[in-house]
Amino acid sequence: MKKILIAVASMALAAGSGCGGGGADEILGKMRGFKDKACKCKDKACVEGVEKEMMTWAMANMEKMKNMKPTKAQDEAADKIKDEMEKCKEKASGGGETPPAP
Numbered sequence: 001m002k003k004i005l006i007a008v009a010s011m012a013l014a015a016g017s018g019c020g021g022g023g024a025d026e027i028l029g030k031m032r033g034f035k036d037k038a039c040k041c042k043d044k045a046c047v048e049g050v051e052k053e054m055m056t057w058a059m060a061n062m063e064k065m066k067n068m069k070p071t072k073a074q075d076e077a078a079d080k081i082k083d084e085m086e087k088c089k090e091k092a093s094g095g096g097e098t099p100p101a102p
Contacts, residue, residue, distance in 0.1 A: 024074055027065065030057065031081050039088035047092045 034054045041047045058065075070078065 024068065024070075027061070027068075028074065028077060028081070031078070035081050035085040035088065038085050038092070041088070041092035044093045047089045051089075 031054075034050060034057075037053075038047055038050045041050065
């Protein structure tokens with residue numbers, strides 16, 4: 001399931017980051033919002049809720065995004081958002097931090 005969610009998120013970021021103008025800005029903004037939500041999570045359940053919300057949004061907007069062609073700058077911005085979100089999700093799920101020493 002996690003791989004599917006990551007694939008959908010990546011596809012939404014890559015597809016939604018193109019075409020310039022307000023549409024692309026709106027989609028990048030939405031993805032930043034999901035990243036911000038994931039980065040506020042303190043546990044795996046919270047992250048899963050954000051992933052579910054993001055997947056629902058991506059599926060509902062797939063038609064709008066499928067014909068967009070990202071510029072290099074927009075593609076780089078999308079990659080940065082995706083990478084930051086992955087780090088936050090790992091941290092909230094317990095994979096991004098070393099446990100404290102006994």
